[in-house]
Amino acid sequence: MTVAPHTLQQAQAYAAERAAASGSSFYYAFLFLPPARRAAITAFYAFCREIDDIVDGVREPTIAHTKLAWWRQQVALAFTPGRVPDHPALIALQPHIAPYGLTPEPLLQVIDGCEQDLQHNRYLDYPALARYCHLVAGVVGEVAARIFGQSDPDTTAYAHRLGLAMQLTNIIRDVGDDALRGRIYLPVTELQRFGVRARELLTLGHEAEPDFDARFAALMRFQIERALATYDEAVALLPAADRATQKPGLMMASIYRTLLQRVARDPARVLRERVTLAPLHKLWLAWKMQALGRW
Structure with missing residues (x-):
């Protein structure tokens, strides 16, 4: 799975568009947050949407498992100092990892949960x-x-x-x-x-x-x-x-x-x-x- 390179600004725009386009109730709560927190939760929400859409949108389980494995690698990159992930959702999230004390485990558990839907x-x-x-x-x-x-x-x-x-x-x-x-x-x-x-x-x-x-x-x-x-x-x-x-x-x-x-x-x-x-x-x-x- 390949993704075109993104600058941080492009990645943030992608995450914001993903959140707004979803029409989710989460989006309306994000509007009341200060800009930095809003950017962080929007990026995290975009990540969750990407994972969820694999299960809902990919009919072939083998392909879905492959995509989720790729996302596990991307999470590892996002939390590795000096490395930059490929996907804009995680590029947008990466600057917020240290300020908010985020760890990879919850993101990997989200992937685990969605993978459970395949089984x-x-x-x-x-x-x-x-x-x-x-x-x-x-x-x-x-x-x-x-x-x-x-x-x-x-x-x-x-x-x-x-x-x-x-x-x-x-x-x-x-x-x-x-x-x-x-x-x-x-x-x-x-x-x-x-x-x-x-x-x-x-x-x-x-x-x-x-x-x-x-x-x-x-x-x-x-x-x-x-x-x-x-x-x-x-x-x-x-x-x-x-x-x-x-x-x-x-x-x-x-x-x-x-x-x-x-x-x-x-x-x-x-x-x-x-x-x-x-x-x-x-x-x-x-x-x-x-x-x-x-x-």
């Missing part, structure tokens, strides 16, 4: 799903907390819990999209508990047994209530000393909680379309947390 399309139970969520989201929260300005070591536990809550939200929102890719992230034991069959999800309810809507709604209510409780648990873990610096994470939590509440009104909607919030609504929720400090 598993089901999770037996919630503990297994939570371990996956830690790799693809908990460690992302850990890096983000450092960049945002973490001062208390206990903030790491909050960041891991918030990452879990946000990944659970992604899973709930993406039930339909994931089914089209042959993936079901909702734990098998919980599907069985609510009487929902894998085939019913994979066919988006079109080949469902009687009462599917009721069974699916009950399953989704359980998922939503657990995710909402996980947000509350995360906030309870946030030390008072870091509440001001960690507002960007709380902004994202506010946006994601609101998305969950929208899904709760009509759980079956996730099988028909991707549930989203309007950009102006996301910006309003982010501003409210920044200005008022509440959901």
